[in-house]
Amino acid sequence: MAPEILGILIWISFGLFFVGVGCHVINIGRKQYAQSDRITDTNTTSISSLQPGTIGIEGIAHPAEDATVRKSPIEMDDALVAHVTVEKNTASEGTNWKIIHEETIQEPIIVDDKTxxxxxxxxxxGELIVEQMQTEVHSGHEPPERIQRYIETELNVDEAPRRRYGPVGVGEHRRYTEEVIKPGENVYVLGTAREIQGSGGEQMYLIDEPTEAGDFILSDKSRDEVAQQLKQIGIKRLAAGGLFVFIGTLCISLPWLFS
Known part of the structure; x- marks a missing residue:
């Protein structure tokens, strides 16, 4: 009897794990799908006619007068905003990535839509939705020059331990991701606009806060492209989460079906 009970408990534990993961993934997918709908429902506004509150705008990004165009940490591109993520996975392959370092550099931007x-x-x-420059360094492998330079200059990122035993590499599998908004790029911004006083006393507008729904998006894609991307990712996560919940429910049910 004891081995049977132990077997049932193991199946239930596996099932609860899969159900928990599935519900988490479903919740993320649901939020991304809802965010996509909010973007679609917020029409882009010409800057000459905007009012305080939730707005979406599209235009060309330039550095503000008090901004300093900086170099992105990894690719060394001119950057107004850049975000870097360093992740590790102790297995040579897999999807169980753990973030070990994140950094964001940002300078004030002027967006010009010709009005x-x-x-x-x-x-x-804020949420940066841009094309990602991603580099993976597999276990035991030497990082490329730009990654090595980044490691040497970033005090919060150490070099991954690595050893090789013949053809087999041992150590951490790492992934370095950089996202950049460059000067002169067409951008889409979703956020909350508010009035401020300019240096000459004139009334100006500033976008620096999320919307009431919690959205602040800066992207090098158009509004429709951002909405479509988020919707597709949301649908995939809803499907993946549903599959995990199904597998988990099946694991929980199997001992009772065959008892």
């Missing part, structure tokens, strides 16, 4: 200009300041909790 007017507006200042944008990217908050630390």
């Amino acid at each position: 007017g200009e507006i200042r944008v300041e990217f908050p630390l909790d």
Whole structure:
């Protein structure tokens, strides 16, 4: 009897794990799908006619007068905003990535849509949706030159331990991801606009806060492209989460079906 009970408990434990993971993934997918709908429902506004509150704008990004164009940490591109993520996975392959370092650099931006200009300041909790430059360094392998340079200059990132035993590499599998908004790029911004006083006393607008729904997006894609990307990712996560819940429910049910 004891071995049977132990077997049932093992199946239930596996099942609860899969159900928990599935519900978490479903929740993320649901939020991304809902965010996509909010983007679609927020029409882009010409800067010359905007009002305080939730707005979406599209235009060309330039550095503000008090900004300093900086070099992105890894690719060394001119950057107004850049975000770097360093992840590790102790297995040579897999998807169980753990973030070990994140950093964001941001400078004030002027967005020009040919009808007017507006200042944008990217908050630390803002969402950057741009093309990712991603480099994976497999266990035991030497990182490429630009990654090695980044490791040497970034005090918060140490070099991954690595050893090789003949053809077999042992150590951490790492992934380095950089996202950049460059000067002169077409950008899309979703956030909350508010009035500020300019240096000459004139009234100006600034976007530096999320919307009431918690959205602040800066992207090098158009509004429709951002909405479509988030919707596709949301659908995939909803499907993956549903599959995990199904597998978990099946694991929980199997001992009772065959008892």
